[in-house]
Structures are given as structure tokens and as C-alpha cells.
Amino acid sequence: xxxxxxxxxxxxxxxxCVALVGFLVFQFVGDPVLSLVGQETxxxxxxxxxxxxxxxxxxxxxxxxxxVNAVQGDFGISYSFNRDVSEMIADRLPATIxxxxxxxxxxxxxxxxxGIYTGIRRKGGIAQTIMALSVIGVSxxxxxxxxxxxxxxxxxxxxxxxxxxxxxxxxxxFRSSLFTWDGLSHALMPAAVLCLxxxxxILRLIRAEMLEVLRTDYIRFAWARGLPGGRxxxxxxxxxxxxxxVTAIGLQLSSLFAFSIITERVFQWPGMGSLxxxxxxxxxxxxxxxxxxxxxxxxxxxxxxxxxxYVLIDPRIRHGAL
Amino acid sequence: MTDxxxxxxxxKITFPHRLGDFTAVHGxxxxxxxxxxxxxxxxxxxxxxxxxxxxxxxxxHPGVVSGGRIELEGENLVDLSDTAMARLRGGxxxxxxxxxxxxxxxxxxxxxxxxxxxxILQDLPLAQARQMAADxxxxxxxxxxxxxxxxxxxxFSGGMRQRVVIALAMAGDPDLLIxxxxxxxxxxxxxxxxxxxxxxICVERSLGVILVTHDMGVIAETADRVYVMRYGKLVxxxxxxxxIHQPTQQYTQDLIAAIPSIDHREDRFRNPAKKTxxxxxxxxxxxxxxxxxxxxxxxxxxxxxATKKKSFWGKAGSFRAVDIPGLSIKRxxxxxxxxxxxxxxSTLGRMMTxxxxxxxxxxxxxxxxxxxxxxTRAARKALRRDxxxxxxxxxxxxxxxxxxxxxxxxxxxxxxxxxREETPRxxxxxxxxxxxxxxxxxxxxxxxxxxxxxxxxxxRALSVRPRFLLCDEPxxxxxxxxQADMLALLMELRRSLGLTMLFVSHDLAVVRQVSxxxxxxxxxxxxxxxxxxxxxxxxxxxxxxxxxxxxxxATGHENTQNMRRAT
Numbered sequence: 001x002x003x004x005x006x007x008x009x010x011x012x013x014x015x016x017c018v019a020l021v022g023f024l025v026f027q028f029v030g031d032p033v034l035s036l037v038g039q040e041t042x043x044x045x046x047x048x049x050x051x052x053x054x055x056x057x058x059x060x061x062x063x064x065x066x067x068v069n070a071v072q073g074d075f076g077i078s079y080s081f082n083r084d085v086s087e088m089i090a091d092r093l094p095a096t097i098x099x100x101x102x103x104x105x106x107x108x109x110x111x112x113x114x115g116i117y118t119g120i121r122r123k124g125g126i127a128q129t130i131m132a133l134s135v136i137g138v139s140x141x142x143x144x145x146x147x148x149x150x151x152x153x154x155x156x157x158x159x160x161x162x163x164x165x166x167x168x169x170x171x172x173x174f175r176s177s178l179f180t181w182d183g184l185s186h187a188l189m190p191a192a193v194l195c196l197x198x199x200x201x202i203l204r205l206i207r208a209e210m211l212e213v214l215r216t217d218y219i220r221f222a223w224a225r226g227l228p229g230g231r232x233x234x235x236x237x238x239x240x241x242x243x244x245x246v247t248a249i250g251l252q253l254s255s256l257f258a259f260s261i262i263t264e265r266v267f268q269w270p271g272m273g274s275l276x277x278x279x280x281x282x283x284x285x286x287x288x289x290x291x292x293x294x295x296x297x298x299x300x301x302x303x304x305x306x307x308x309x310y311v312l313i314d315p316r317i318r319h320g321a322l
Numbered sequence: 323m324t325d326x327x328x329x330x331x332x333x334k335i336t337f338p339h340r341l342g343d344f345t346a347v348h349g350x351x352x353x354x355x356x357x358x359x360x361x362x363x364x365x366x367x368x369x370x371x372x373x374x375x376x377x378x379x380x381x382x383h384p385g386v387v388s389g390g391r392i393e394l395e396g397e398n399l400v401d402l403s404d405t406a407m408a409r410l411r412g413g414x415x416x417x418x419x420x421x422x423x424x425x426x427x428x429x430x431x432x433x434x435x436x437x438x439x440x441x442i443l444q445d446l447p448l449a450q451a452r453q454m455a456a457d458x459x460x461x462x463x464x465x466x467x468x469x470x471x472x473x474x475x476x477x478f479s480g481g482m483r484q485r486v487v488i489a490l491a492m493a494g495d496p497d498l499l500i501x502x503x504x505x506x507x508x509x510x511x512x513x514x515x516x517x518x519x520x521x522x523i524c525v526e527r528s529l530g531v532i533l534v535t536h537d538m539g540v541i542a543e544t545a546d547r548v549y550v551m552r553y554g555k556l557v558x559x560x561x562x563x564x565x566i567h568q569p570t571q572q573y574t575q576d577l578i579a580a581i582p583s584i585d586h587r588e589d590r591f592r593n594p595a596k597k598t599x600x601x602x603x604x605x606x607x608x609x610x611x612x613x614x615x616x617x618x619x620x621x622x623x624x625x626x627x628a629t630k631k632k633s634f635w636g637k638a639g640s641f642r643a644v645d646i647p648g649l650s651i652k653r654x655x656x657x658x659x660x661x662x663x664x665x666x667x668s669t670l671g672r673m674m675t676x677x678x679x680x681x682x683x684x685x686x687x688x689x690x691x692x693x694x695x696x697x698t699r700a701a702r703k704a705l706r707r708d709x710x711x712x713x714x715x716x717x718x719x720x721x722x723x724x725x726x727x728x729x730x731x732x733x734x735x736x737x738x739x740x741x742r743e744e745t746p747r748x749x750x751x752x753x754x755x756x757x758x759x760x761x762x763x764x765x766x767x768x769x770x771x772x773x774x775x776x777x778x779x780x781x782r783a784l785s786v787r788p789r790f791l792l793c794d795e796p797x798x799x800x801x802x803x804x805q806a807d808m809l810a811l812l813m814e815l816r817r818s819l820g821l822t823m824l825f826v827s828h829d830l831a832v833v834r835q836v837s838x839x840x841x842x843x844x845x846x847x848x849x850x851x852x853x854x855x856x857x858x859x860x861x862x863x864x865x866x867x868x869x870x871x872x873x874x875x876a877t878g879h880e881n882t883q884n885m886r887r888a889t
Contacts, residue, residue, distance in 0.1 A: 217424040223380055224419075225439050225490055226412020235438075239429050314429060315474040 119210025433471025727763030
């Protein structure tokens with residue numbers, strides 16, 4: 001428990017630092033008053049506005065106010081849309097979540113069995129084929145793969161829609177397009193593109209870890225004890241490969257959340273990635289700062305979850321033996 | 323003679339390789355009966371573990387049994403399919419590996435691992451298997467077994483883990499148990515308990531045991547019969563006492579003669595023949611006319627290591643690894659430092675040489691003053707030149723990307739002890755001085771054997787003309803015949819060069835051969851420190867006596883002299 005509490009404290013400090021960077025963006029990218037008022041506004045009016053926005057307060061007070069507001073979900077108003085930033089993120093987030101979930105589940109379902117298989121039968125023909133394909137998966141740029149998929153499945157075969165998010169349905173209180181056939185058919189191709197890259201990375205990592213673990217004494221001893229193969233591979237070996245694999249999966253999924261920009265752009269998916277692209281194009285500082293903090297939050301939370309999973313997997317961490 | 327449990331007949335094991343097959347075992351014959359422990363002894367590379375793995379059907383890739391038979395109660399195991407072989411493992415043949423620290427799955431509780439084995443091998447429902455598991459743990463001498471079922475391997479000590487491993491290997495009530503170096507990783511006091519346990523299981527269940535080891539002492543104390551192996555061939559076999567006391571083959575005689583005795587100091591180590599190379603004059607340069615007195619003195623030395631915090635707001639605890647009032651080494655003396663693992667002997671050695679700083683207390687060098695006062699760069703450099711270390715593992719203590727002559731030339735040049743043109747000649751002479759060909763400097767460390775690497779390590783230590791040598795378990799990773807050569811070399815160098823030495827080892831016999839004085843450590847404290855002969859012949863401390871009594875003796879206590887005459 002002590003381990004997790006310490007990690008929680010660390011996470012809080014990390015988030016405060018991220019918020020500081022987000023806050024500093026405002027300080028360095030021009031005078032906010034200038035971007036709010038027209039040229040004909042008098043110096044007195046500008047000063048009054050400055051005072052009412054709290055821009056004359058000491059910098060620490062401003063930072064504290066920014067953090068307090070951010071914690072309550074108030075990131076200010078977007079310059080370019082004139083809307084509440086948190087509202088905009090809340091609009092876009094579900095679309096990204098469903099894409100990440102779908103591609104994450106797909107890649108794990110494929111990567112774990114394939115990684116174990118290639119680890120056990122590393123000389124076999126099927127394993128060699130899988131390894132060769134995984135190199136292709138890692139090395140094809142996602143925009144190219146996306147365009148190819150659109151060409152094949154939308155233009156030639158006309159099976160799947162080429163862009164946008166489909167119909168949305170509510171199941172068990174969750175609104176998602178994954179619950180309708182139309183929505184699923186829209187999400188399939190972008191999810192496949194995102195999945196393929198992660199698949200290669202996770203598969204290779206699981207395979208490498210498997211090879212490592214299968215050489216250890218306790219696996220040799222498990223064979224000598226007369227345990228059947230399935231038990232040795234899945235119960236004894238797999239669990240011992242998980243700690244580094246969980247780390248990699250955590251990082252991979254978080255970066256999908258934050259940076260699936262290209263894929264979202266290719267498929268015109270209305271998610272966080274296209275929002276970021278827009279914010280950069282318009283120099284929309286409140287939106288950019290909020291996005292920065294959001295990315296920080298996603299990575300911090302996923303790291304916390306990964307740490308919690310470590311504790312579940314490895315008793316030595318629980319007992320402080322490592 | 324009819325109750326032969328397992329036998330190998332003309333067994334041949336080959337490792338195919340594209341540059342030609344390597345035959346690890348050529349035509350090996352062995353018999354194991356029920357209720358007997360058969361020792362299989364040999365130095366590294368003799369093929370003894372390979373035989374154990376072959377019987378188990380677990381030869382490492384790409385090894386194959388290329389000829390002969392392995393019979394288990396008349397059935398030839400070589401012909402069996404993989405699945406049929408898998409059914410024998412655990413059920414008919416059990417196996418124990420060397421290192422109990424790595425033989426158990428670290429992520430599963432001991433109880434889960436044992437009940438898993440029992441449930442599968444005895445075909446029982448899990449609940450019943452769990453109950454049986456607790457009984458089995460109790461049976462191998464784990465106190466409070468029922469409550470320790472839920473603990474993980476890291477919560478057990480080394481000896482207790484090896485007991486768990488034995489319980490696991492016995493889970494399917496096998497007829498044959500193969501123990502591959504079962505006590506090599508354990509302290510001597512624990513070693514004896516584990517060997518006694520194997521012995522008693524063997525007798526109680528009339529089990530056949532194959533004990534694979536490099537340690538003649540373990541064989542002498544445990545095995546009924548012994549097979550001596552070399553280069554994959556049988557050298558000699560017979561009842562243990564006969565092989566040890568009247569060995570007929572030259573190799574066996576040499577092997578036994580090489581074992582350092584714990585009961586007396588051999589003359590070759592006490593009065594080594596003095597050799598002189600031309601390099602000795604260079605090595606002694608600037609060291610003429612040293613005074614007498616203590617070379618190094620430690621006073622009130624302690625070392626604390628931080629332990630994990632217990633709670634979130636709690637203070638980090640500390641563990642006192644070393645706590646001694648004082649210890650000094652005279653000029654030209656060899657002080658032996660013995661103790662079991664975790665006794666703090668290596669930590670103390672490292673503090674005495676300044677490799678790690680003490681938590682409190684001081685180390686004073688006769689020539690340099692207090693270690694904490696040595697502040698200037700030049701003075702530090704001079705101190706470091708005088709004090710050198712030879713580490714335990716000759717594989718990891720040499721930079722594998724550097725050629726040997728560069729490894730030796732680097733310290734010479736760094737300390738400015740010779741001109742650039744002169745250095746290659748010195749390096750060659752140094753290599754010759756430690757018993758290697760002068761031109762071996764052109765090779766890389768991996769091209770040498772373990773013993774040769776340790777010689778390189780010694781040459782590297784000598785290359786800066788040291789006066790004080792810390793030897794931290796310098797022979798523990800070596801075969802016994804090489805160990806004897808290494809000790810002889812160290813003793814000869816010490817005599818020729820007048821070196822002062824701190825010799826750290828867990829091996830009481832080795833320490834006796836080299837030390838003038840011996841300090842025994844237990845839990846960070848020195849329990850006894852006296853002249854070596856007096857300490858070994860009449861230990862005053864209870865713990866010292868226990869260590870001396872539990873140490874396995876290859877030749878028994880009283881027959882030492884007879885055996886030596888026989889060789």
C-alpha cells in the first residue's frame with residue numbers, strides 16, 4: 001500500500017509541473033489582453049480589463065488560480081471557437097476513447113497469443129512469418145496504411161465508409177458509436193491502423209520476454225517437476241513476462257490517446273487528435289494548454305494503473321523486496 | 323544385484339555443431355540401486371550434469387543421446403517419445419537444481435507451487451492436494467509449514483528454499499532423484515542439513531539418488547558409491563571410501579590431492595618455492611626499507627545499509643552489516659576473513675580498501691595515514707596504487723572488449739610507472755610472472771579459461787606495484803585443481819614480493835592454507851580472531867567450532883595423513 005501511496009504523491013507532483021508548463025504557455029505567447037481587445041480600446045480600458053482578469057496579481061497567485069480552476073475543469077474560453085475549452089474536450093473525448101479502446105483490445109487479443117506462440121516455436125514457419133509481418137506492421141507509416149485501406153475497402157470494394165464517426169447509441173448509460181453497426185463500420189479501419197503499429201511492438205516484446213523467461217531455472221524446474229506444457233507456458237512463464245509488457249502497453253495506449261493525430265486526420269475522425277491540429281493551426285492558447293494538461297493526465301493515470309498492476313503481479317514489490 | 327533401479331549403458335551424448343559434433347559423454351556406464359546415493363563427480367565440463375539432464379530427458383538444445391541406453395527398471399528411456407518422457411518427469415524421476423534462489427517461480431506462493439505439482443502428479447483435487455502439500459512441507463523440515471504455505475519464495479532463506487525444492491521434486495513420489503549440485507549455493511552449516519535431509523529421504527523411501535557435484539567433501543559425507551568423470555568419460559568408480567582413500571587412477575589421485583585440507587596447512591602453501599623473474603625488481607621498485615608495524619588498521623568500523631520504509635510516513639530503517647571495534651593487518655601478513663553469506667566479510671574487506679566508505683569509524687594506512695585525510699589528488703592516486711583487489715568472478719571483472727595487453731598496460735601508463743616504449747615488455751613479463759605465455763596479451767579475455775582469467779586479474783593487480791592485496795573469494799568460481807594452482811601462485815607472490823593480504827572467503831579450508839591469522843565473522847561482528855593454526859586446532863568460540871565441524875571433509879578427520887601418503 002505504501003508503494004501505491006508514494007506513487008500517487010509522485011503523480012500529483014508531476015501533474016502540478018505539467019500544469020505549470022501549461023500555465024507558462026500563456027505567459028510567453030503574447031499578451032492575452034491584446035488578443036482580446038481591438039485597436040481602438042483605450043489604455044485605461046485595457047488596464048481595467050487586465051485588472052479584472054487578474055493579470056496584475058503576483059505570478060504564483062495566478063498559477064494557483066489556474067490550478068484551482070483546472071482541477072474544477074475550467075480551462076477558460078477557446079479563442080477560436082469562443083466556447084468553453086473543457087466542453088470542447090468533453091465533446092471530442094468519447095470518439096478518441098472508443099477508437100483507442102477498440103484498437104487496444106484488438107492488438108492485445110492478437111499480440112499476446114502471437115507473442116507466446118512465436119516465443120515457444122521460434123524456429124517454426126508460422127512464427128517466422130508472424131515475425132516478418134510484425135516488422136511490416138511497425139514500419140509502414142500510418143497515413144500510408146490508412147490511405148491504402150480506404151482505397152481497398154471503401155473505393156474498390158465499397159464495404160466500409162471512408163471517413164467520419166457513425167451513429168451513436170446508449171447502452172448501460174454509455175454513449176458510443178461502437179454499439180451500432182454503422183458506428184462500428186466507421187471505427188473499424190482507423191482502429192485497425194492504430195492497432196497494427198502497437199501489435200508489432202507488443203508482440204515482439206512479449207516474444208523477447210518469453211525467450212528470456214523460458215531460459216530461467218524455475219521454468220527448467222517446472223519441466224523437471226513434470227508439469228504439462230500449457231501450465232508451464234501460461235501459468236509460470238506468461239506471468240513472469242508481464243511486468244515489462246504491462247509497462248509498454250501502458251505507454252502505447254497513452255500515446256494513442258494523445259497522438260493518434262495522423263490516423264484521425266486521414267479518416268476525418270472527430271477526436272482529440274484533430275482538435276489538437278486545429279488548436280495549433282489557430283494558435284488557440286487556452287485549448288493548447290488544456291490539451292497539454294490532458295495529455296499529462298492520461299500518461300500519469302496510465303502509469304498509476306501500470307504500477308497498481310505491478311503490485312498485483314509481483315509479490316516482491318508488495319513486500320518491498322525489490 | 324537384481325534391484326537395479328536405473329542404469330546407463332555405453333551412453334553417448336552429442337551436441338551437433340556445424341563445425342563438427344561435440345561429444346559431451348562417450349560411452350558412460352552407471353548403475354543406481356534403490357536406497358543408495360550415487361555420487362557423480364568431476365570438474366567443470368566433465369559432462370556430469372549432462373548425464374543427469376539426459377536421464378531426465380531435458381538435454382539442452384541441441385544435445386541428443388546418440389548412442390547407448392538409459393534404463394529405468396528395465397525400460398529404455400532413450401526410445402520413449404517426448405510425451406511418454408514427460409509423464410516420467412516428476413512422477414518417476416525427480417530433479418533438484420543447484421540454486422534454490424532461482425529454482426522457484428517468484429510470482430507464485432510456495433503452497434500453490436507444491437499443491438499444483440501434487441494435484442497433477444497424484445491426480446488429486448486441489449483442496450486435497452493443498453492439505454497434502456502442508457504435510458510435505460512439514461516433512462522436509464519447514465517449521466510452521468501450514469502458515470508458510472501462503473508465502474512467496476523470496477520470504478524463505480536459501481536453505482529453506484532448497485527444502486521447498488526437495489519437497490517439489492518429491493511431490494510425485496519418484497523412484498529416482500537427480501540432485502545437480504544441490505548444496506553448492508548454500509552455506510556450510512545449511513549444506514549439511516540439506517544433505518542429511520536428502521540422505522534420510524533416500525533411506526526412508528528406498529529412493530535411488532544421483533548426486534552430481536564437483537565437491538569431493540559432499541560426496542565423502544553423503545554418497546555410497548562414486549563415479550569420477552573427466553572429459554565425458556568414466557575415470558574410476560567404486561565405494562566412496564575406497565575411491566577416496568585408495569584411488570587407483572592418476573586423475574583421481576590428483577583431484578584428491580588438490581583439495582585443500584581444513585585440518586592442516588600444507589607445506590607447499592606455507593613455504594612456497596621462491597621464484598624470481600626479472601619483473602620482480604621492477605615490482606619492488608620504490609618499496610625498499612619499509613618499516614614494520616601495522617599496514618592497515620580499522621577502528622570502530624561500522625556500515626549501515628538502509629532498509630525499506632515500513633509505512634508511508636515512517637522512517638527508513640537501517641541494517642548494520644558490519645560493526646567491529648578494530649582490526650589490523652601487519653606488514654607482510656595474510657589475514658583470512660571467513661564467514662557465511664551475509665556475515666559482512668565482503669563489506670568489511672571493501673571498507674578496508676576504500677571501495678566503499680564506512681558509516682562510522684576510520685581506516686588508517688601505515689604509509690598514508692587516515693583514509694579520510696587522503697584528500698589531494700596525488701595522495702589518493704598513491705593510495706590507490708598501493709591497494710589492489712582481486713575479485714571473485716574472473717568472467718565479469720575483465721572488460722571483454724579490451725585486449726589483455728591493454729588491460730594490463732592501462733594502469734601502468736595511468737600511474738606513469740613506465741615509459742610508453744617500455745610498457746609492452748613489462749606486460750609480457752607480468753603475464754609470464756603469473757604463469758601465462760608472454761604473448762597472450764594479444765588475445766581477448768573470452769579466449770582464456772576461468773583459471774587463466776584469474777591469473778590475468780592477478781597480473782592486473784600487480785601491474786601498479788601494489789603493497790596490499792584484497793582477495794575477495796578469488797578461487798570460489800574455479801575448479802579444485804585450478805584453485806590449488808591459484809593459491810600456490812598467490813602464496814609465492816606474497817613471499818617473493820612481501821605483499822600484505824586480506825583474504826576473504828567462505829571456504830574454511832582455503833583460508834587455512836593461506837592465512838597467518840584468521841578472523842571469523844558472524845552477523846557483522848568478529849567472533850574470533852587469532853593465529854590461524856591455533857584457531858583451527860582449538861577454536862575458542864562456539865560458532866567457529868560449529869563452522870569447523872559442519873564443513874564437509876573429503877577425507878574424513880583421521881585418515882588425512884594416510885591418504886596423503888597414498889598419493
